[in-house]
Amino acid sequence: MTLNMGPQHPSTHGVLRVALELDGETVVRCQPIIGYLHTGMEKQAEYKTYTQSIPQTDRMDYLSPLSNNLALCLAAEKLLGIEPPPRVQAIRVLLTELTRISSHCVWLGTHAIDIGAMTVFWYCFREREKVLSIYDQVCGARMTASYFRVGGLASDIPAGLLDRCQKFVDEMPAHVDEYEKLLTRNPIWLARTKDVAPLSARYAVALGASGPVLRGSGVSWDLRKAQPYSGYEQYQFDVPVGTVGDAYDRYQVRVQEMRQSTRIANQAIAKVREYGESGDYRLRDYKYVLPPKEEVKTSMEALIHHFKIVAHGFFPPKGEAYQAVEAPKGELGFYFISDGTPRPWRMKVRSPSFVNLQTLPTMVEGRLVADVIAAIGSIDIVLGEVDR
Amino acid sequence: MSATLAGTAPLTAERVAERLREKFPGAAVRPVTGEAMRDVGIEVSADRLVEIATFLRDEREFEFAFLSWIAGVDWLPAEPRFEVVYGLLSLAHNARLNLRVRVPEENPRLPSVVAVWPTANWHERETYDFYGIEFTGHPDLRRILLPEDWVGWPLRKDSPLGYEEVAFTHNTPGRRLPSPDLTRLKPKKVTYRAQ
Numbered sequence: 070m071t072l073n074m075g076p077q078h079p080s081t082h083g084v085l086r087v088a089l090e091l092d093g094e095t096v097v098r099c100q101p102i103i104g105y106l107h108t109g110m111e112k113q114a115e116y117k118t119y120t121q122s123i124p125q126t127d128r129m130d131y132l133s134p135l136s137n138n139l140a141l142c143l144a145a146e147k148l149l150g151i152e153p154p155p156r157v158q159a160i161r162v163l164l165t166e167l168t169r170i171s172s173h174c175v176w177l178g179t180h181a182i183d184i185g186a187m188t189v190f191w192y193c194f195r196e197r198e199k200v201l202s203i204y205d206q207v208c209g210a211r212m213t214a215s216y217f218r219v220g221g222l223a224s225d226i227p228a229g230l231l232d233r234c235q236k237f238v239d240e241m242p243a244h245v246d247e248y249e250k251l252l253t254r255n256p257i258w259l260a261r262t263k264d265v266a267p268l269s270a271r272y273a274v275a276l277g278a279s280g281p282v283l284r285g286s287g288v289s290w291d292l293r294k295a296q297p298y299s300g301y302e303q304y305q306f307d308v309p310v311g312t313v314g315d316a317y318d319r320y321q322v323r324v325q326e327m328r329q330s331t332r333i334a335n336q337a338i339a340k341v342r343e344y345g346e347s348g349d350y351r352l353r354d355y356k357y358v359l360p361p362k363e364e365v366k367t368s369m370e371a372l373i374h375h376f377k378i379v380a381h382g383f384f385p386p387k388g389e390a391y392q393a394v395e396a397p398k399g400e401l402g403f404y405f406i407s408d409g410t411p412r413p414w415r416m417k418v419r420s421p422s423f424v425n426l427q428t429l430p431t432m433v434e435g436r437l438v439a440d441v442i443a444a445i446g447s448i449d450i451v452l453g454e455v456d457r
Numbered sequence: 458m459s460a461t462l463a464g465t466a467p468l469t470a471e472r473v474a475e476r477l478r479e480k481f482p483g484a485a486v487r488p489v490t491g492e493a494m495r496d497v498g499i500e501v502s503a504d505r506l507v508e509i510a511t512f513l514r515d516e517r518e519f520e521f522a523f524l525s526w527i528a529g530v531d532w533l534p535a536e537p538r539f540e541v542v543y544g545l546l547s548l549a550h551n552a553r554l555n556l557r558v559r560v561p562e563e564n565p566r567l568p569s570v571v572a573v574w575p576t577a578n579w580h581e582r583e584t585y586d587f588y589g590i591e592f593t594g595h596p597d598l599r600r601i602l603l604p605e606d607w608v609g610w611p612l613r614k615d616s617p618l619g620y621e622e623v624a625f626t627h628n629t630p631g632r633r634l635p636s637p638d639l640t641r642l643k644p645k646k647v648t649y650r651a652q
Contacts, residue, residue, distance in 0.1 A: 104602040109619070111587075112612055147495050274522055274548065277576030288548070295551050388493025391544060391555070393525070404528055404544065407493070417528035419544065424526075427579050456602055 072438070076105050080183045080442045083452030087429070087441065094437050099430040103423075106456035114416035118382030119145045119219055119405075122416065127213040129420060130454040133172040135164050135204075136396040138217040143298055144392035144403035145219040148385050153221050153352050156344035158299045160226060161217060163234060163337035164207070165299075165394075166330040170241065171200035172397035173323045173330075177248060180320070180446035184261045189251050196244050199237050206230055219383070220358035221351030231346060235338050241331045249324060262316040266432035266444035269314055276431065277424045280399025281322045282448055286314030292395040303340075304333050316447035323449070357383040382411030391419075398422050398449055422454040468552045470497050473519070480512055481505055489557060498542075498555040503567050506558055510573045513545065513556070521545035521554060524570070527580035529588040533614040538562035539590055543570070560590055569595040587612035 072089040075081040084105035090098040110129065114122045119141075126137035139161055146152065153161075178193030201211040206227055208216040216223050252258045268278065273286040283290055291308040293301040309325035311318025352358045355374035364371035387409040393402030399421030406415040425448050432444045470488030477486045477499070484505045489498035501509050513521045526544040539560040546553050560567055569592035570577045581592040582601040589610035592598055600607060609616055 104600075104604070107602040109611060112616075112618060116618055148493065150493070150495075275575045277524055277574070279525075290548055386493035388491055388495065389498075389555075390493075390495035391553070400525060402526065402544070404526065404542070406530060415528065415530050417526065417542075419526035423579065424576060427576060 074441070076102075081445060082179060082450055085426075085445070085450065085452055085455070087445075089438060089441065091438060094439075096433050096436055096438055096441060099433050099441065101426055101429055103426070103452070103455050106452045108457065110457045111416055111418060114413055116412065118411045119385070119413065120382060122413075123217070124213065124215045127215055128453055129418065129457055130172075130396065130398060130401070130422065130451045131212055132175050132451055133165075133168045133397045134212060134214040135161075135168045135216060136172075136394060136401060138215060139165050139299070140392065140394045140396065140401045141403050142217045142219050143394060144390055144405050145385070147392045148388060148390035148405050148407055149219070149357055149383070150386075151220055151352055151354055151357060154349045155300065156341065156348050157221050157350055157352075159337050159340040159344060160222060160350070161299050162301065162304070163334055163341060164216070166334040166337065167200050167203060167234065167237070169330045169397045170327050170334075171197045173327050174200075176323060176397075176446075176449045177320075180443075180449070181252065181258075183442050183446045184258070186252065186255070186258060189248055192244065192247055192251075196241065203230070203233060203237065206233065218351070218358070220354065221349075225347050225350040226341075228346065231338055231341060234334065238331050238334045238338065242328060245324060245327050245331075252320070253324075259317065261443055262320055262447070264313075265316045265440045266436070266447055267313055267315040268428055268432055272431055273314065273428065276428045278399070278428050279421050279424065280395065280397070281319050281326065282399065282425050282428065284309065285311035285319035285322045285447075287312050287318075292393055292400060296393070298392070298394060304336050306333050316443050319447045319449075384409065384411055393419065396421060398451065398454070399425055418457055420454040420457060422448075422450040422452075423457075426450050426455055468497055468550070468554065470499050473497070473499050473513075473554065476516075476518065477501070477509060477512070481509060484509070489555070496553060496555050498557055500557045500559070503558050503560065507568050507570060507573060510543070510556070510570050513554070514573055519547055519552075519554075520549040521547045521552075522574075523548055524574035524576050524580070525553075527577060527584055529584040529590060529612065531588060531612065531614045536561070539565050539588060541567060541584060541590065565589060566591040566593055568593055569598075571595055586610075589613070 070091045072091055074089055075086040076084040086102040088100040089096055110125050123138055123141055126141050127134040129137050174193040174197040178190035181189035204214050205211050208214050268286050270286045270288050273283050287310055289308055289310045294308055306329045309322045311322050359378055360371040360374050365375045385407040387407060389406045391402055391404040393400045401421055402419035404417035405413050408414040433441045470490055474486045474488045485502040487500040489500050513519050523546040525546045528542045530540040532538055532540060537559040541558050543556040545556055569581055581595055584590055585598055586600045586603050
């Protein structure tokens with residue numbers, strides 16, 4: 070029998086369609102069908118300046134907009150050969166780690182609700198709400214943040230933000246304990262995730278899986294450690310890994326990651342305080358970065374730079390750069406080819422959800438149809454990013 | 458970003474090229490360098506692609522077991538028109554390498570690397586979907602993100618964005634001065650390429 074699951078099905082986390090060939094309750098063949106959210110972002114980017122593409126990235130993995138912003142900005146910065154001030158890097162680390170926590174909260178809530186645990190969902194969304202209101206305070210948007218810019222930030226962080234982040238970070242470990250109390254040793258949860266949707270390390274690498282899916286299979290690979298960016302080499306944190314690569318291992322990896330993220334965020338807050346609650350939030354290289362508004366009003370030079378960047382965008386050198394970050398879902402990379410004009414000749418997005426989703430058939434073929442829902446939940450996909 | 462191989466010098470395009478020339482005498486191998494080429498890149502010819510890919514994956518010195526991404530590029534009006542870039546990652550040596558292949562406009566096709574890196578399956582389908590480059594030997598070459606009945610290859614440079622650009626003086630050929638007769642301004646017509 071062929072069963073069509075989705076694209077309108079709550080457990081497919083958006084508009085994923087899966088064609089399942091069944092023999093009784095056993096999945097013989099599983100074929101994900103994607104593209105329902107395709108909006109041609111890579112094509113559109115060729116008609117926009119680098120800065121104009123930043124709001125697009127919010128709409129890829131809309132659960133972690135700032136990680137997407139960061140990946141694009143770092144790739145453009147690598148192409149330009151510039152590096153933002155250390156204060157900016159610390160703020161970026163702080164906000165992207167909060168993003169990771171909120172993204173994992175949504176994953177845990179929806180994954181649990183798929184398998185039948187209702188309560189976790191409300192707990193997780195309670196914490197996610199706090200991160201969203203932090204975004205709100207930072208940039209005025211709850212989901213489509215677009216806060217990072219090439220060479221810095223859109224504006225400085227508002228006063229009192231660090232105290233608020235500190236309060237959240239202090240409270241978070243207790244909340245993670247709450248989630249764990251509900252799930253980690255819960256017999257129903259164990260029955261639905263242990264030995265379900267396993268992925269061996271060999272297959273995970275061959276299929277290009279990254280992020281918690283790869284680490285759940287026991288491969289200790291985290292770009293924040295292996296190829297540090299934004300000063301991650303200065304932070305103390307551990308990389309949690311699983312052993313057998315089943316849905317439970319991926320659950321463990323992500324829950325431990327939430328704890329590690331609070332650790333990193335804690336250190337980042339201290340770092341930002343060291344550099345000052347207000348200070349430089351952009352590189353002072355006006356060929357690529359907007360000069361401060363006060364200078365634009367007083368200096369002719371600054372006005373010219375402002376006008377040039379707003380009217381044309383900056384002119385990167387002719388060349389190419391690929392830069393990846395460890396996003397909550399895995400390796401998120403941007404590949405820019407520049408022909409020397411303010412618009413990229415090509416922007417390629419290496420989206421982790423797209424690649425991780427490819428492991429679904431390996432996880433579920435030969436297993437029961439009920440496990441498909443647990444498998445999709447445990448991969449943690451966002452269809453906006455799969456389809457771009 | 459540090460790209461070092463265990464205990465040896467950093468991975469450079471020249472070194473990879475040298476090793477490949479040793480292993481595959483007669484194969485066209487060219488390191489791709491430039492002032493703002495921020496990654497290690499190497500260009501090879503399409504006919505030896507699968508052998509070279511297998512070598513890069515298995516050789517102890519490289520171990521590029523992880524294919525991170527595949528990107529098609531349309532270099533219109535240059536010849537050969539297309540290029541496919543394979544973003545390789547070596548987990549063992551913490552290094553990245555961009556393997557590049559040029560593809561001509563006439564009958565664009567490349568041997569598939571799905572047998573080398575199974576993850577290439579969806580990446581090659583995406584490249585086919587966007588550029589119309591065929592991957593011979595691919596187990597299931599169909600469109601992946603666009604609808605099955607879509608006509609044309611949207612990421613080719615001669616494919617329009619989806620709407621006609623508004624005609625301004627600066628983007629309309631032959632118009633350098635503002636004209637009061639705006640009805641005579643015609644936006645540049647771009648035609649779809651038939652499938």
